[in-house]
Amino acid sequence: AQTVTQSQPEMSVQEAETVTLSCTYDTSENNYYLFWYKQPPSRQMILVIRQEAYKQQNATENRFSVNFQKAAKSFSLKISDSQLGDTAMYFCAFMTYNNNDMRFGAGTRLTVKP
Amino acid sequence: DADVTQTPRNRITKTGKRIMLECSQTKGHDRMYWYRQDPGLGLRLIYYSFDVKDINKGEISDGYSVSRQAQAKFSLSLESAIPNQTALYFCATSPGPYSNQPQHFGDGTRLSIL
Numbered sequence: 001a002q003t004v005t006q007s008q009p010e011m012s013v014q015e016a017e018t019v020t021l022s023c024t025y026d027t028s029e030n031n032y033y034l035f036w037y038k039q040p041p042s043r044q045m046i047l048v049i050r051q052e053a054y055k056q057q058n059a060t061e062n063r064f065s066v067n068f069q070k071a072a073k074s075f076s077l078k079i080s081d082s083q084l085g086d087t088a089m090y091f092c093a094f095m096t097y098n099n100n101d102m103r104f105g106a107g108t109r110l111t112v113k114p
Numbered sequence: 115d116a117d118v119t120q121t122p123r124n125r126i127t128k129t130g131k132r133i134m135l136e137c138s139q140t141k142g143h144d145r146m147y148w149y150r151q152d153p154g155l156g157l158r159l160i161y162y163s164f165d166v167k168d169i170n171k172g173e174i175s176d177g178y179s180v181s182r183q184a185q186a187k188f189s190l191s192l193e194s195a196i197p198n199q200t201a202l203y204f205c206a207t208s209p210g211p212y213s214n215q216p217q218h219f220g221d222g223t224r225l226s227i228l
Contacts, residue, residue, distance in 0.1 A: 045219035098211040104156040
């Protein structure tokens with residue numbers, strides 16, 4: 001079974017600075033997908049960024065980028081130029097290639113301070 | 115209108131009561147899921163359904179049951195609610211296998227059992 005570990009329960013960052021959230025996973029699959037979801041206080045689950053395991057290039061979406069290290073099974077999220085609206089819970093998620101199984105980490109609560 | 119709609123948004127009830135949480139979707143996805151979210155544990159899968167005639171247990175199905183009334187509707191029942199079922203519940207949908215599209219979530223139902 002796949003497992004996803006987020007080792008930082010809480011983090012904080014000053015507005016306009018950069019922060020990196022960590023995520024590691026365990027799987028015997030070779031093809032899979034990885035995601036970061038954001039959950040603001042409104043409790044919606046909002047997709048931030050996705051990465052296909054077969055792609056070596058790290059995904060980027062505006063201020064959000066990932067560092068995907070397949071051999072190390074690591075998938076960290078970097079948020080540049082942090083904004084107050086980035087304050088949220090962030091979940092790392094793993095999905096099997098056949099879309100049969102999606103696993104989430106325990107989450108990291110990020111606070112952006114003015 | 116939301117693509118995935120959960121009702122009710124919030125519910126407070128007493129131990130021993132039967133509760134039904136409902137989910138409907140307009141995305142036309144075949145696959146639907148129920149998760150519960152607890153602090154420090156992330157999202158855990160309760161049940162999932164790949165079509166109307168296919169229901170599968172997830173990681174934590176004990177104490178829950180589901181019904182897939184139609185492609186667009188998937189309900190979760192707690193036959194006799196207990197306090198440790200107090201949690202935030204999410205419904206999600208996804209397209210068929212081998213799609214890189216992640217699961218799409220409703221806005222959640224916060225359930226409190228006294």
